[in-house]
Amino acid sequence: MRVTLVVVAALAVNTVLRNRSAAVRHWVLAMALICAGLTPLLGMVLPEWHPVMDQRVSGRASERATGPSVTTSVMFSIPQDKAPAKAQSAISLDRALRVAWVAGSALILLTLLVGFCRLAWLAAHARRVIDHRWAQLMGTVTLLQSGHPTLLVTWGFLRPKIILPASASEWSDERMRIVLWHELAHIHRGDWPLQMLAELLRAAYWFNPIVWLACKRLRQESEQACDDAVLSRGVAGLDYATELLGLARDLSETRRSAFSDFPAPAMARPSSLGRRVSAMLNARIDRRPLTATARMATVIALLFIAIPIATAQSFATLSGTIVDATTGLVPGVNVILSNAERQSKYEVRSKGDGTFEFIGLPAGVYELDAQMVGFATLHEKLTIAAGENLQRRLQLNLGSLSETVIVTDEEPNPTAAPKSGVSVRRPDCRPPLHPEITVGGNIYTPKKLHDVAPEYPAALRGTGVQGTVILDGTIGVDGLLKNVEVRRDGGNEELAIAAVNAVRDWQYSPTLLNCSPVEVQITTTVTFRHKE
Secondary structure (H helix, E strand, O other), rough: HHHHHHHHHHHHHHHOOOOOHHHHHHHHHHHHHHHHHHHHHHHHOOOOOHHHOOOOOOOOOOOEEOOOOOOOOEEEEEEOOOOOOOOOOOOHHHHHHHHHHHHHHHHHHHHHHHHHHHHHHHHHHOOEEOHHHHHHOOOOOOEEOOOOOOEEEEEOOOEEEEEEEEHHHHOHHHHHHHHHHHHHHHHHHHHHHHHHHHHHHHHOOOHHHHHHHHHHHHHHHHHHHHHHHHHHHOHHHHHHHHHHHHHHHHHHHHOOOOOOOOOOOOOOOHHHHHHHHHHHOOOOOOOOOOOOOHHHHHHHHHHHHHHHHHEEEEOEEEEEEOOOOOOOEOOEEEEEEEEEOOOOOEEEEEEOOOOEEEEOOOOOOEEEEEEEOOOOOEEEEEEEOOEEEEEEEOOOOOEEEEEEEEEEOOOOOOOOOEEEOOOOOOOOOOOOOOOOOOOOOOOEEEOOOOOOOOOOOOOHHHOOOOOOEEEEEEEOOOEEEEEEEEEEOOOOOHHHHHHHHHHHHOOEEOEEEEEEEEEEEEEEEEEOOOOO
Protein backbone atom coordinates (compact mmCIF):
# COMPACT_ATOMS: atom_id res chain seq x y z
CA MET A 1 0.00 0.00 0.00
CA ARG A 2 2.78 2.45 0.86
CA VAL A 3 4.64 1.74 -2.38
CA THR A 4 1.41 2.22 -4.31
CA LEU A 5 0.79 5.59 -2.64
CA VAL A 6 4.24 6.85 -3.59
CA VAL A 7 3.97 5.65 -7.19
CA VAL A 8 0.44 7.00 -7.62
CA ALA A 9 1.59 10.36 -6.29
CA ALA A 10 4.45 10.37 -8.81
CA LEU A 11 2.13 9.52 -11.71
CA ALA A 12 -0.21 12.31 -10.63
CA VAL A 13 2.69 14.78 -10.49
CA ASN A 14 3.78 13.63 -13.94
CA THR A 15 0.33 14.42 -15.27
CA VAL A 16 0.51 17.89 -13.74
CA LEU A 17 3.93 18.38 -15.38
CA ARG A 18 2.72 17.38 -18.86
CA ASN A 19 3.72 20.81 -20.21
CA ARG A 20 7.24 20.56 -18.82
CA SER A 21 10.11 18.81 -20.57
CA ALA A 22 10.37 15.01 -20.74
CA ALA A 23 13.65 15.26 -18.81
CA VAL A 24 11.78 16.77 -15.83
CA ARG A 25 9.03 14.14 -15.94
CA HIS A 26 11.54 11.29 -16.25
CA TRP A 27 13.59 12.48 -13.28
CA VAL A 28 10.53 12.93 -11.07
CA LEU A 29 9.25 9.46 -11.94
CA ALA A 30 12.66 7.82 -11.54
CA MET A 31 13.25 9.36 -8.11
CA ALA A 32 9.73 8.44 -7.06
CA LEU A 33 10.31 4.80 -7.99
CA ILE A 34 13.56 4.80 -6.00
CA CYS A 35 11.75 6.31 -3.01
CA ALA A 36 9.02 3.69 -3.40
CA GLY A 37 11.64 0.94 -3.33
CA LEU A 38 13.18 2.46 -0.20
CA THR A 39 9.83 2.91 1.54
CA PRO A 40 9.86 -0.52 3.31
CA LEU A 41 13.43 0.13 4.48
CA LEU A 42 12.56 3.61 5.73
CA GLY A 43 9.60 2.14 7.60
CA MET A 44 11.96 -0.21 9.47
CA VAL A 45 14.69 2.28 10.40
CA LEU A 46 12.60 5.38 11.14
CA PRO A 47 10.28 5.70 14.16
CA GLU A 48 6.61 5.12 13.42
CA TRP A 49 3.92 7.68 14.14
CA HIS A 50 0.33 6.90 14.91
CA PRO A 51 -2.53 8.56 16.80
CA VAL A 52 -3.05 7.63 20.43
CA MET A 53 -6.26 5.76 21.17
CA ASP A 54 -8.39 7.31 23.88
CA GLN A 55 -9.48 3.91 25.23
CA ARG A 56 -7.60 3.02 28.39
CA VAL A 57 -7.82 0.22 30.89
CA SER A 58 -9.75 1.41 33.90
CA GLY A 59 -9.08 -1.54 36.15
CA ARG A 60 -9.56 -5.24 36.73
CA ALA A 61 -12.99 -6.79 37.12
CA SER A 62 -13.81 -7.24 40.77
CA GLU A 63 -14.84 -10.49 42.28
CA ARG A 64 -18.24 -10.82 43.91
CA ALA A 65 -18.66 -12.80 47.11
CA THR A 66 -21.82 -14.57 48.13
CA GLY A 67 -22.79 -16.95 50.90
CA PRO A 68 -21.84 -17.18 54.61
CA SER A 69 -19.15 -14.89 55.90
CA VAL A 70 -18.29 -16.15 59.35
CA THR A 71 -16.26 -19.34 59.13
CA THR A 72 -17.44 -20.22 55.62
CA SER A 73 -17.15 -18.01 52.55
CA VAL A 74 -18.31 -18.62 48.99
CA MET A 75 -17.42 -16.64 45.87
CA PHE A 76 -17.44 -16.89 42.12
CA SER A 77 -13.81 -16.89 41.04
CA ILE A 78 -12.69 -15.85 37.56
CA PRO A 79 -9.92 -18.22 36.51
CA GLN A 80 -8.49 -18.06 33.03
CA ASP A 81 -10.20 -20.27 30.54
CA LYS A 82 -8.23 -23.50 30.25
CA ALA A 83 -9.55 -24.19 26.78
CA PRO A 84 -7.83 -21.70 24.43
CA ALA A 85 -9.79 -20.58 21.42
CA LYS A 86 -8.91 -22.09 18.10
CA ALA A 87 -6.54 -20.03 15.96
CA GLN A 88 -7.79 -19.07 12.56
CA SER A 89 -6.70 -21.42 9.83
CA ALA A 90 -5.28 -18.85 7.44
CA ILE A 91 -1.75 -20.24 7.45
CA SER A 92 -2.21 -22.27 4.29
CA LEU A 93 -3.57 -19.30 2.34
CA ASP A 94 -0.76 -17.07 3.56
CA ARG A 95 1.80 -19.68 2.53
CA ALA A 96 0.21 -20.02 -0.91
CA LEU A 97 0.36 -16.25 -1.43
CA ARG A 98 4.02 -16.18 -0.40
CA VAL A 99 4.84 -18.98 -2.83
CA ALA A 100 3.00 -17.15 -5.62
CA TRP A 101 4.88 -13.92 -4.87
CA VAL A 102 8.26 -15.67 -4.84
CA ALA A 103 7.44 -17.50 -8.08
CA GLY A 104 6.39 -14.30 -9.87
CA SER A 105 9.45 -12.37 -8.69
CA ALA A 106 11.75 -15.23 -9.61
CA LEU A 107 10.28 -15.41 -13.12
CA ILE A 108 10.86 -11.70 -13.78
CA LEU A 109 14.36 -11.79 -12.31
CA LEU A 110 15.14 -14.87 -14.43
CA THR A 111 14.01 -13.00 -17.55
CA LEU A 112 16.31 -10.09 -16.65
CA LEU A 113 19.19 -12.47 -15.98
CA VAL A 114 18.73 -14.20 -19.33
CA GLY A 115 18.68 -10.81 -21.05
CA PHE A 116 21.90 -9.77 -19.30
CA CYS A 117 23.58 -13.02 -20.28
CA ARG A 118 22.59 -12.56 -23.92
CA LEU A 119 23.82 -8.97 -23.91
CA ALA A 120 27.12 -10.05 -22.38
CA TRP A 121 27.48 -12.86 -24.92
CA LEU A 122 26.68 -10.59 -27.86
CA ALA A 123 29.05 -7.91 -26.56
CA ALA A 124 31.82 -10.47 -26.15
CA HIS A 125 31.37 -11.64 -29.77
CA ALA A 126 30.86 -8.19 -31.27
CA ARG A 127 33.62 -6.28 -33.02
CA ARG A 128 34.68 -2.89 -31.86
CA VAL A 129 33.91 -0.03 -34.24
CA ILE A 130 36.95 2.21 -34.78
CA ASP A 131 36.09 5.14 -36.99
CA HIS A 132 37.83 8.50 -36.85
CA ARG A 133 34.50 10.21 -37.58
CA TRP A 134 33.03 9.01 -34.27
CA ALA A 135 36.10 8.62 -32.06
CA GLN A 136 35.97 12.15 -30.67
CA LEU A 137 32.23 11.91 -30.19
CA MET A 138 32.34 8.59 -28.26
CA GLY A 139 34.89 9.55 -25.60
CA THR A 140 35.13 6.65 -23.07
CA VAL A 141 32.03 4.88 -24.44
CA THR A 142 32.69 1.60 -26.24
CA LEU A 143 31.02 1.30 -29.65
CA LEU A 144 30.35 -2.29 -30.76
CA GLN A 145 28.71 -3.88 -33.78
CA SER A 146 27.19 -7.31 -33.33
CA GLY A 147 25.88 -9.88 -35.75
CA HIS A 148 22.38 -9.53 -34.30
CA PRO A 149 20.04 -8.11 -36.96
CA THR A 150 17.83 -5.98 -34.67
CA LEU A 151 19.94 -5.19 -31.64
CA LEU A 152 20.39 -1.47 -31.02
CA VAL A 153 20.85 -0.86 -27.29
CA THR A 154 22.90 1.00 -24.74
CA TRP A 155 23.81 -0.65 -21.49
CA GLY A 156 26.34 -0.60 -18.68
CA PHE A 157 27.07 1.81 -15.86
CA LEU A 158 30.78 2.09 -15.15
CA ARG A 159 31.80 1.00 -18.66
CA PRO A 160 28.84 1.81 -20.89
CA LYS A 161 28.55 0.21 -24.32
CA ILE A 162 26.54 0.99 -27.41
CA ILE A 163 25.78 -2.12 -29.48
CA LEU A 164 24.81 -1.53 -33.10
CA PRO A 165 23.00 -4.06 -35.31
CA ALA A 166 24.63 -5.89 -38.20
CA SER A 167 23.11 -3.44 -40.73
CA ALA A 168 24.82 -0.39 -39.14
CA SER A 169 27.62 -0.58 -41.74
CA GLU A 170 25.11 0.50 -44.38
CA TRP A 171 23.78 3.53 -42.50
CA SER A 172 24.27 7.04 -43.75
CA ASP A 173 26.34 9.52 -41.77
CA GLU A 174 23.17 11.39 -40.82
CA ARG A 175 21.51 8.27 -39.39
CA MET A 176 24.68 7.24 -37.57
CA ARG A 177 25.02 10.70 -36.05
CA ILE A 178 21.39 10.74 -34.86
CA VAL A 179 21.65 7.22 -33.42
CA LEU A 180 24.87 7.93 -31.55
CA TRP A 181 23.62 11.26 -30.17
CA HIS A 182 20.46 9.52 -28.93
CA GLU A 183 22.36 6.66 -27.29
CA LEU A 184 24.96 8.97 -25.77
CA ALA A 185 22.12 11.00 -24.25
CA HIS A 186 21.00 7.80 -22.46
CA ILE A 187 24.51 7.39 -21.05
CA HIS A 188 24.96 11.00 -19.96
CA ARG A 189 21.54 10.99 -18.27
CA GLY A 190 22.16 7.68 -16.47
CA ASP A 191 19.01 6.13 -17.91
CA TRP A 192 20.17 2.51 -17.90
CA PRO A 193 20.84 2.16 -14.12
CA LEU A 194 17.64 4.04 -13.35
CA GLN A 195 15.64 1.73 -15.59
CA MET A 196 17.26 -1.35 -14.03
CA LEU A 197 16.32 -0.16 -10.54
CA ALA A 198 12.76 0.26 -11.78
CA GLU A 199 12.82 -3.28 -13.17
CA LEU A 200 13.94 -4.63 -9.81
CA LEU A 201 11.05 -2.81 -8.15
CA ARG A 202 8.71 -4.31 -10.72
CA ALA A 203 10.07 -7.78 -9.92
CA ALA A 204 9.37 -7.26 -6.22
CA TYR A 205 5.86 -5.84 -6.85
CA TRP A 206 4.95 -7.79 -10.00
CA PHE A 207 1.38 -8.16 -8.76
CA ASN A 208 0.85 -4.37 -8.69
CA PRO A 209 -0.33 -2.94 -12.05
CA ILE A 210 0.51 0.59 -10.88
CA VAL A 211 4.21 -0.33 -10.71
CA TRP A 212 4.08 -1.83 -14.23
CA LEU A 213 2.47 1.35 -15.54
CA ALA A 214 5.13 3.51 -13.87
CA CYS A 215 7.98 1.43 -15.35
CA LYS A 216 6.46 1.71 -18.81
CA ARG A 217 5.99 5.46 -18.43
CA LEU A 218 9.59 5.80 -17.21
CA ARG A 219 10.88 4.11 -20.38
CA GLN A 220 8.72 6.36 -22.59
CA GLU A 221 9.87 9.55 -20.86
CA SER A 222 13.49 8.38 -21.15
CA GLU A 223 13.25 7.94 -24.93
CA GLN A 224 11.51 11.28 -25.41
CA ALA A 225 14.08 13.08 -23.23
CA CYS A 226 16.86 11.65 -25.42
CA ASP A 227 14.95 12.74 -28.52
CA ASP A 228 14.86 16.25 -27.08
CA ALA A 229 18.63 16.09 -26.52
CA VAL A 230 19.16 15.19 -30.20
CA LEU A 231 16.86 17.97 -31.39
CA SER A 232 18.69 20.47 -29.16
CA ARG A 233 21.85 19.77 -31.24
CA GLY A 234 20.20 21.41 -34.25
CA VAL A 235 18.62 18.38 -35.95
CA ALA A 236 15.31 19.31 -37.58
CA GLY A 237 12.27 17.53 -36.13
CA LEU A 238 11.11 16.31 -39.57
CA ASP A 239 14.55 14.93 -40.45
CA TYR A 240 14.80 13.16 -37.10
CA ALA A 241 11.33 11.65 -37.42
CA THR A 242 12.13 10.44 -40.94
CA GLU A 243 15.35 8.74 -39.85
CA LEU A 244 13.68 7.19 -36.77
CA LEU A 245 10.80 5.74 -38.79
CA GLY A 246 13.20 4.43 -41.42
CA LEU A 247 15.36 2.82 -38.74
CA ALA A 248 12.34 1.20 -37.12
CA ARG A 249 11.17 -0.12 -40.50
CA ASP A 250 14.57 -1.59 -41.35
CA LEU A 251 14.94 -3.29 -38.00
CA SER A 252 11.40 -4.67 -37.94
CA GLU A 253 11.79 -6.29 -41.39
CA THR A 254 14.29 -8.72 -39.90
CA ARG A 255 12.91 -11.64 -37.91
CA ARG A 256 13.10 -10.83 -34.18
CA SER A 257 14.46 -13.43 -31.79
CA ALA A 258 12.60 -14.90 -28.81
CA PHE A 259 14.58 -12.65 -26.47
CA SER A 260 14.37 -9.45 -28.47
CA ASP A 261 13.38 -7.34 -25.44
CA PHE A 262 16.77 -6.91 -23.84
CA PRO A 263 17.16 -5.18 -20.44
CA ALA A 264 18.38 -1.95 -22.01
CA PRO A 265 16.89 1.16 -23.68
CA ALA A 266 15.84 0.53 -27.28
CA MET A 267 15.78 3.54 -29.57
CA ALA A 268 13.44 2.14 -32.23
CA ARG A 269 10.88 0.40 -30.01
CA PRO A 270 7.70 0.34 -32.18
CA SER A 271 5.26 0.72 -29.26
CA SER A 272 6.40 4.30 -28.52
CA LEU A 273 7.08 5.63 -32.01
CA GLY A 274 3.75 7.37 -32.54
CA ARG A 275 4.00 9.47 -29.41
CA ARG A 276 7.65 10.32 -29.98
CA VAL A 277 7.19 11.37 -33.62
CA SER A 278 4.26 13.58 -32.61
CA ALA A 279 6.48 15.25 -29.98
CA MET A 280 9.32 15.76 -32.49
CA LEU A 281 7.05 17.63 -34.85
CA ASN A 282 5.59 19.84 -32.12
CA ALA A 283 7.70 22.97 -31.96
CA ARG A 284 5.97 24.25 -28.80
CA ILE A 285 7.13 21.43 -26.53
CA ASP A 286 9.55 22.32 -23.76
CA ARG A 287 12.83 20.46 -24.43
CA ARG A 288 15.06 22.03 -21.80
CA PRO A 289 17.25 19.64 -19.79
CA LEU A 290 16.97 19.35 -16.05
CA THR A 291 19.34 21.53 -14.02
CA ALA A 292 21.28 20.27 -11.01
CA THR A 293 19.28 22.55 -8.70
CA ALA A 294 16.01 21.17 -10.01
CA ARG A 295 17.28 17.60 -9.54
CA MET A 296 18.15 18.24 -5.89
CA ALA A 297 14.86 20.05 -5.23
CA THR A 298 12.95 17.10 -6.71
CA VAL A 299 14.76 14.60 -4.49
CA ILE A 300 14.09 16.66 -1.35
CA ALA A 301 10.41 17.10 -2.24
CA LEU A 302 9.95 13.37 -2.86
CA LEU A 303 11.64 12.51 0.44
CA PHE A 304 9.22 14.81 2.23
CA ILE A 305 6.43 12.77 0.65
CA ALA A 306 7.95 9.29 1.02
CA ILE A 307 9.15 9.51 4.63
CA PRO A 308 5.72 10.27 6.19
CA ILE A 309 4.17 7.51 4.08
CA ALA A 310 6.91 5.07 5.09
CA THR A 311 6.66 5.83 8.80
CA ALA A 312 2.88 6.07 8.95
CA GLN A 313 1.08 3.09 10.43
CA SER A 314 -1.53 1.26 8.42
CA PHE A 315 -3.99 0.71 11.21
CA ALA A 316 -6.08 -2.39 11.81
CA THR A 317 -9.50 -3.00 13.32
CA LEU A 318 -10.52 -5.77 15.71
CA SER A 319 -14.21 -6.36 16.23
CA GLY A 320 -16.50 -9.19 17.16
CA THR A 321 -19.34 -10.59 19.23
CA ILE A 322 -19.32 -12.10 22.72
CA VAL A 323 -21.71 -14.94 23.56
CA ASP A 324 -22.15 -17.31 26.49
CA ALA A 325 -22.54 -21.09 26.48
CA THR A 326 -26.20 -20.75 25.41
CA THR A 327 -25.15 -18.52 22.44
CA GLY A 328 -26.79 -15.57 24.16
CA LEU A 329 -25.25 -12.18 23.40
CA VAL A 330 -23.39 -10.86 26.44
CA PRO A 331 -23.29 -7.08 27.05
CA GLY A 332 -21.06 -5.30 29.52
CA VAL A 333 -18.00 -7.51 29.09
CA ASN A 334 -14.63 -5.84 29.65
CA VAL A 335 -12.46 -6.62 26.63
CA ILE A 336 -8.80 -5.75 27.21
CA LEU A 337 -6.23 -5.73 24.43
CA SER A 338 -2.57 -5.37 25.31
CA ASN A 339 0.67 -5.26 23.35
CA ALA A 340 3.79 -6.07 25.36
CA GLU A 341 6.20 -4.77 22.72
CA ARG A 342 4.58 -1.32 22.60
CA GLN A 343 3.62 -1.42 26.28
CA SER A 344 0.11 -0.36 25.36
CA LYS A 345 -3.23 -1.52 26.69
CA TYR A 346 -6.74 -0.72 25.47
CA GLU A 347 -10.14 -1.56 26.93
CA VAL A 348 -13.67 -1.47 25.58
CA ARG A 349 -16.95 -2.78 26.93
CA SER A 350 -19.28 -4.91 24.84
CA LYS A 351 -22.48 -3.15 23.79
CA GLY A 352 -26.06 -4.21 24.39
CA ASP A 353 -25.95 -6.53 21.40
CA GLY A 354 -22.74 -8.18 22.62
CA THR A 355 -20.50 -6.50 20.02
CA PHE A 356 -17.15 -4.82 20.63
CA GLU A 357 -14.67 -2.97 18.43
CA PHE A 358 -11.09 -1.71 18.60
CA ILE A 359 -10.11 0.76 15.89
CA GLY A 360 -6.78 2.31 14.92
CA LEU A 361 -4.61 -0.63 16.06
CA PRO A 362 -0.97 -0.76 14.95
CA ALA A 363 0.16 -4.11 13.59
CA GLY A 364 1.62 -6.51 16.13
CA VAL A 365 1.04 -9.40 18.52
CA TYR A 366 -1.68 -8.78 21.09
CA GLU A 367 -3.05 -10.46 24.21
CA LEU A 368 -6.84 -10.35 24.45
CA ASP A 369 -8.75 -10.86 27.70
CA ALA A 370 -12.53 -10.85 28.03
CA GLN A 371 -13.70 -10.51 31.64
CA MET A 372 -17.08 -10.51 33.33
CA VAL A 373 -18.03 -11.43 36.89
CA GLY A 374 -19.24 -15.01 37.06
CA PHE A 375 -17.48 -16.08 33.87
CA ALA A 376 -14.02 -17.49 33.33
CA THR A 377 -11.60 -14.99 31.81
CA LEU A 378 -11.21 -15.73 28.12
CA HIS A 379 -7.62 -15.32 26.96
CA GLU A 380 -6.38 -15.29 23.37
CA LYS A 381 -3.17 -14.38 21.59
CA LEU A 382 -3.76 -12.54 18.32
CA THR A 383 -1.45 -11.48 15.52
CA ILE A 384 -2.91 -8.46 13.74
CA ALA A 385 -1.51 -7.38 10.39
CA ALA A 386 -1.36 -3.80 9.13
CA GLY A 387 -4.65 -2.72 7.60
CA GLU A 388 -6.40 -5.94 8.64
CA ASN A 389 -10.06 -6.02 9.64
CA LEU A 390 -10.09 -8.94 12.05
CA GLN A 391 -13.37 -10.29 13.40
CA ARG A 392 -13.70 -12.72 16.31
CA ARG A 393 -16.58 -14.55 17.97
CA LEU A 394 -15.77 -15.02 21.65
CA GLN A 395 -17.58 -17.50 23.90
CA LEU A 396 -17.47 -17.06 27.65
CA ASN A 397 -17.71 -20.09 29.91
CA LEU A 398 -18.94 -20.03 33.48
CA GLY A 399 -16.37 -19.46 36.16
CA SER A 400 -16.03 -21.75 39.14
CA LEU A 401 -17.38 -21.37 42.67
CA SER A 402 -14.95 -21.33 45.54
CA GLU A 403 -15.87 -21.96 49.15
CA THR A 404 -13.68 -21.75 52.21
CA VAL A 405 -14.38 -23.53 55.50
CA ILE A 406 -12.35 -23.30 58.72
CA VAL A 407 -12.58 -26.20 61.19
CA THR A 408 -11.04 -26.26 64.68
CA ASP A 409 -10.30 -29.28 66.87
CA GLU A 410 -12.68 -28.23 69.67
CA GLU A 411 -15.44 -30.58 70.76
CA PRO A 412 -18.51 -30.31 68.51
CA ASN A 413 -21.68 -28.78 69.95
CA PRO A 414 -24.20 -31.60 70.21
CA THR A 415 -27.08 -29.15 69.83
CA ALA A 416 -25.80 -27.86 66.50
CA ALA A 417 -27.65 -29.19 63.49
CA PRO A 418 -26.89 -28.99 59.80
CA LYS A 419 -28.31 -25.96 58.09
CA SER A 420 -31.17 -26.84 55.79
CA GLY A 421 -34.48 -25.67 54.54
CA VAL A 422 -33.21 -22.35 53.18
CA SER A 423 -35.92 -20.64 51.14
CA VAL A 424 -34.77 -19.66 47.65
CA ARG A 425 -36.89 -17.57 45.29
CA ARG A 426 -36.44 -18.52 41.66
CA PRO A 427 -35.77 -15.66 39.24
CA ASP A 428 -38.55 -14.20 37.17
CA CYS A 429 -37.76 -15.46 33.67
CA ARG A 430 -39.84 -13.60 31.13
CA PRO A 431 -39.76 -14.11 27.35
CA PRO A 432 -37.48 -11.63 25.54
CA LEU A 433 -38.97 -8.56 23.95
CA HIS A 434 -37.22 -9.46 20.70
CA PRO A 435 -37.23 -13.27 20.27
CA GLU A 436 -34.69 -13.08 17.43
CA ILE A 437 -32.12 -11.52 19.82
CA THR A 438 -31.13 -13.56 22.87
CA VAL A 439 -29.40 -11.43 25.47
CA GLY A 440 -27.21 -13.66 27.61
CA GLY A 441 -24.82 -13.32 30.50
CA ASN A 442 -27.58 -13.60 33.14
CA ILE A 443 -26.27 -15.80 35.94
CA TYR A 444 -28.35 -16.83 38.95
CA THR A 445 -25.76 -17.95 41.48
CA PRO A 446 -26.51 -21.06 43.56
CA LYS A 447 -27.51 -20.80 47.19
CA LYS A 448 -26.65 -23.48 49.71
CA LEU A 449 -29.81 -25.30 50.75
CA HIS A 450 -28.26 -27.98 52.93
CA ASP A 451 -24.98 -27.49 54.76
CA VAL A 452 -23.00 -30.08 56.71
CA ALA A 453 -20.00 -28.72 58.61
CA PRO A 454 -16.86 -30.88 58.41
CA GLU A 455 -15.81 -32.32 61.78
CA TYR A 456 -12.27 -32.49 63.06
CA PRO A 457 -11.36 -36.22 63.24
CA ALA A 458 -11.82 -37.42 66.85
CA ALA A 459 -8.66 -39.53 66.66
CA LEU A 460 -6.58 -36.42 65.94
CA ARG A 461 -7.90 -34.17 68.72
CA GLY A 462 -5.20 -33.06 71.03
CA THR A 463 -2.43 -34.02 68.61
CA GLY A 464 -2.08 -30.52 67.16
CA VAL A 465 -2.41 -31.81 63.58
CA GLN A 466 -3.31 -29.06 61.13
CA GLY A 467 -3.73 -29.01 57.38
CA THR A 468 -5.59 -27.62 54.42
CA VAL A 469 -7.62 -29.90 52.18
CA ILE A 470 -8.61 -28.73 48.69
CA LEU A 471 -11.50 -30.49 46.95
CA ASP A 472 -12.76 -30.13 43.37
CA GLY A 473 -16.31 -31.02 42.44
CA THR A 474 -19.30 -30.21 40.26
CA ILE A 475 -22.68 -28.82 41.28
CA GLY A 476 -25.11 -30.59 38.98
CA VAL A 477 -28.28 -29.15 37.47
CA ASP A 478 -30.14 -30.64 40.44
CA GLY A 479 -27.94 -28.78 42.93
CA LEU A 480 -26.23 -31.90 44.27
CA LEU A 481 -22.45 -32.24 44.40
CA LYS A 482 -20.83 -34.93 42.28
CA ASN A 483 -17.39 -35.95 41.09
CA VAL A 484 -15.78 -34.75 44.33
CA GLU A 485 -12.02 -35.30 44.12
CA VAL A 486 -9.17 -34.50 46.47
CA ARG A 487 -6.66 -32.12 44.92
CA ARG A 488 -4.62 -31.76 48.13
CA ASP A 489 -5.09 -33.87 51.26
CA GLY A 490 -3.42 -31.49 53.73
CA GLY A 491 -0.78 -34.02 54.65
CA ASN A 492 -3.20 -36.33 56.47
CA GLU A 493 -5.62 -38.79 54.93
CA GLU A 494 -8.10 -38.55 57.84
CA LEU A 495 -8.45 -34.81 57.29
CA ALA A 496 -9.25 -35.43 53.62
CA ILE A 497 -11.84 -38.11 54.46
CA ALA A 498 -13.56 -35.80 56.97
CA ALA A 499 -13.75 -33.02 54.40
CA VAL A 500 -15.09 -35.27 51.62
CA ASN A 501 -17.77 -36.84 53.87
CA ALA A 502 -19.16 -33.43 54.75
CA VAL A 503 -18.99 -31.86 51.29
CA ARG A 504 -20.76 -34.75 49.56
CA ASP A 505 -23.88 -33.99 51.60
CA TRP A 506 -24.07 -30.35 50.57
CA GLN A 507 -26.94 -29.26 48.37
CA TYR A 508 -27.42 -26.04 46.40
CA SER A 509 -30.10 -24.39 44.42
CA PRO A 510 -29.49 -24.91 40.67
CA THR A 511 -27.13 -22.53 38.92
CA LEU A 512 -29.09 -20.76 36.19
CA LEU A 513 -27.64 -19.27 33.01
CA ASN A 514 -30.30 -17.30 31.18
CA CYS A 515 -32.91 -19.15 33.28
CA SER A 516 -31.59 -22.57 32.23
CA PRO A 517 -29.97 -24.85 34.85
CA VAL A 518 -26.31 -25.54 34.17
CA GLU A 519 -23.48 -27.35 35.88
CA VAL A 520 -20.81 -25.32 37.61
CA GLN A 521 -17.42 -26.28 39.03
CA ILE A 522 -16.73 -25.69 42.70
CA THR A 523 -13.48 -25.69 44.65
CA THR A 524 -13.75 -26.14 48.39
CA THR A 525 -10.90 -25.31 50.74
CA VAL A 526 -11.23 -26.83 54.20
CA THR A 527 -8.65 -25.65 56.73
CA PHE A 528 -8.25 -27.74 59.91
CA ARG A 529 -6.68 -25.80 62.76
CA HIS A 530 -5.61 -26.46 66.34
CA LYS A 531 -7.45 -24.09 68.68
CA GLU A 532 -5.08 -22.43 71.14
